[in-house]
Amino acid sequence: MTKITRTSALTARHLDLGGNLQEYIRMGVPLTYNTDPKKEHDAIREAAGMYDFTAFLKFRVSGPEAADALNHAVTFDVTAIKPGHSKYGPFLRETGVICDDGIVFNLGDNQWLACHGDGCARNMVELSAEGRDCLVEYDYWTHLISLQGPKALDLLNKHASDDISALDYFTHLNETELFGCKVMISRTGFSGERGYEIMVGPDKAVIIWDSILKHGKDMGILPCAVESVFPLRMEAGLLWRRFDLMENTPWEVNMGWVVDSNKADFRGKEALMAAKGKERFKLVGLEVDIQEALQGGEKVFADGKEVGKVNDKPVWTHRMKKSLALGQVKPELKAVGTKLEIQREEGMCTATVVKFPVYDVKTR
Template sequence: MIEEHMATRTRAGLFDVSHMGEIWVEGPDAIAFVNRLTTNDVAKLADGQAHYSCFTNHDGGVVDDLLVYRFGPERLLLVVNAATTEKDWAWIRSHHSEHDDLALRNASADYCQIAIQGPKALEILKKLTETDLAGIKYYWFTEGEVDGVPAIISRTGYTGEDGFEVYAAPDKAVQLWNAMMHAGSDDGILPCGLAARNTLRLEAAMSLYGHELGDDIAPLEAGLGWITKLGKEAEFIGKDKLAAMKEAGLKRKLAGFEMTEPGIARDGYDVYINGEKAGTVTSGSPAPFLKKNIGLAFLPAEFANPGQEIKIDIRGKQVAAVVVPTPFYKREK
C-alpha cells in the first residue's frame, strides 16, 4: 500500500472506482430539482463543469456527499458514494414530485470508472486520446474517446493530486485499465487499491462519508462551508437549520492533528483535552508521504485551533498529539 501511495504522489496511480454510483437527472426542471436537494449552487455551473456538493436532510445533516456534472441545462449527472447509492436513490426519488418536469435514472450499472491520479497522469492519458487534456480545467470535463472507447473524461479525483476520472461502458473496463497501465509503464504507474486511496485522501484532508460526514454531521461542522451556499436563491433541504447553526456559532469542528508521541490514531478512538473526553477520531493513519501519524477528529470549536495539545486514547494509553492546519498535504501547482 505504501508503494502505491508513493507512486501516486510522485508518478501515477491507477484506481478502479467502478463501485461509485451514477444517477442521471434530465428535463426542464433538472437544475431547480438538484438545487433543492444539494448545498452547492447548481445554477452557477456552466456546461462541462462539475462541482462538489452534499445532500442534506431536514436537520442539516449530510445524507451523502457527491459530484454534480452539468452536461446541459436539462441534463445533470450525480456521482455518489457506493455504499450510499441505494439510500441516495431513494432520497432523490422521495423528493421527485408530480410537478417536477424531469426524468430520473439510476445508471450505476451502466458505467465503469477508472481514476488515473498523480503528476504523470496527464502525460500518460494523453497517449490514449485526441482530447486536449491540458485544456480541461480542474473540476471540468468533456466527452471523448480513450483508447477508442467513448468516455466521459473528468479532471477530478480523491487523492490530492492532479488527475482524471474516466467513465465508460463497464464491458470496456479491462480494455481501458490495460491500455492505461501499458501507456504508463515507462512512467512507473502502479495499480492501486482502496487502502492507498484512503491514505491519500486523508493526507489531503478530504472527508469520507461514514467518518467525517454522516446523517448527524452538518457540512459546516466538517469544514464544508465553502460548498454550503446559504445565500443561494434556492431553498435547499436543511438550509434553515444550517443558517441557524451558523448564526449561533458551531459547537464542534473537524480538526486535523498529528501525533507528537509514537502511536497511530484510528477511527473511533477517544480524544482528551485537559483530562476530559472532548471528541472522537474519525480517521487516522500513518501518512506515507509525510512520514507522520495523522488524523481527523471532531472537537469542541474552542479547542479545534492549530497548536491545541490533545491526547488520543490508544488501547488504554493517552498519547500526545497536536492540532495542525489542514490539508496536511497540498500538491505544488
C-alpha cells in the same frame, strides 16, 4: 452482512493482481493487491496510480426541470454550473445534517450526472423531483476508472482524441475517445494530485484498464487498491462520508464554503441556518505523537476532561513519517497548535491540532 449484488467488469483483473475483494456499496472491491500499498502511494505521488472506483454510485437526472430538482437537494447553486463543469458538495436531510456527498456534472441539454457514495443522494433527488418535469434514473452501467498523479496527463494526452490539458479542475469532456473507446473524462479525483476520472461502459472498461497499464508501465504507473487511498486522502485533507460527514452539519465539518445561503430554498436550509454558530463540535486535523496509526474511535482529552473523539481510518503516512487523523473536538479547541491528549489502549499519547491538508500541493 451486506451481500455483494453488483459486479465490476474489472473483477477478473483485480483477482489477477491478487485482489483481496471486500464488499463496499454492494460490490466486491480490492482492499489490497499483491503489491505493497506504500508503493501504490508512492506511485501516485511520483508517477500515477489507477483505481477502479466503479463501486461509487451514479444516477442521471434529465428534463426541463432537472436542474431545479438537483438544486433543491444540495446546498450549492446547481443553476450556476455551466455545461462541461461540475461541483462537489453535500446532500442534506430536513434536519440540516449531511446524509451524503457527491459531484454533480452538467452534461448540457438538461442532462445531469451525479456521482456519490453509499448515502441517500439519489433518494433525496427523487423526492425533490416529485411534481417537477424531470426523470431520475439509477446508472448501474457506467464504470469509473481513476488515474491520479503527476504523469496522468502525459499518458492520457498521448492516447486521447482531444487535448486533456485544456481541462481545468472540475471540468470534463462529455464524450471523447481514449485508446479508441468513447469515454467521458473529468478532471477530478481523491488523491491531492492532478488526476482524471474516466467514465466508460462495461464493454470497454477492460480495454481502458489494460491500455493504461500497458502504456504506463515504463512511466511507473501502477494499479492501486483501496488501502492506499486512506493515507493519500488524509495527507490531502479530503473528507470521507462514512467516517467524517454523516449526520453532521456542514458548519461542523468545515464545509460552509459550499453552502449558498442566498439561493432559493433547499432541503434542510431552515434547520441548517438555525444551526450556524451552534456547532456541537468542530472537525480538526490531528498530528499524533506516535510512530503508527491510531485505531480510530479513541477519546480525546484536554486538561484531563473529555472533549471529543478520533474519527475512523486514521493513518500512518510513510512518506511524511507522521501519524495523522481527523477528529471532533469542542469548538473552542479548534485552533491550530492546540495540544490534546488521546486515550489509547496502550495509554495516553499527545496530539496537536494542525492545518489540513498537510501535503503541500504546491510541490506537485
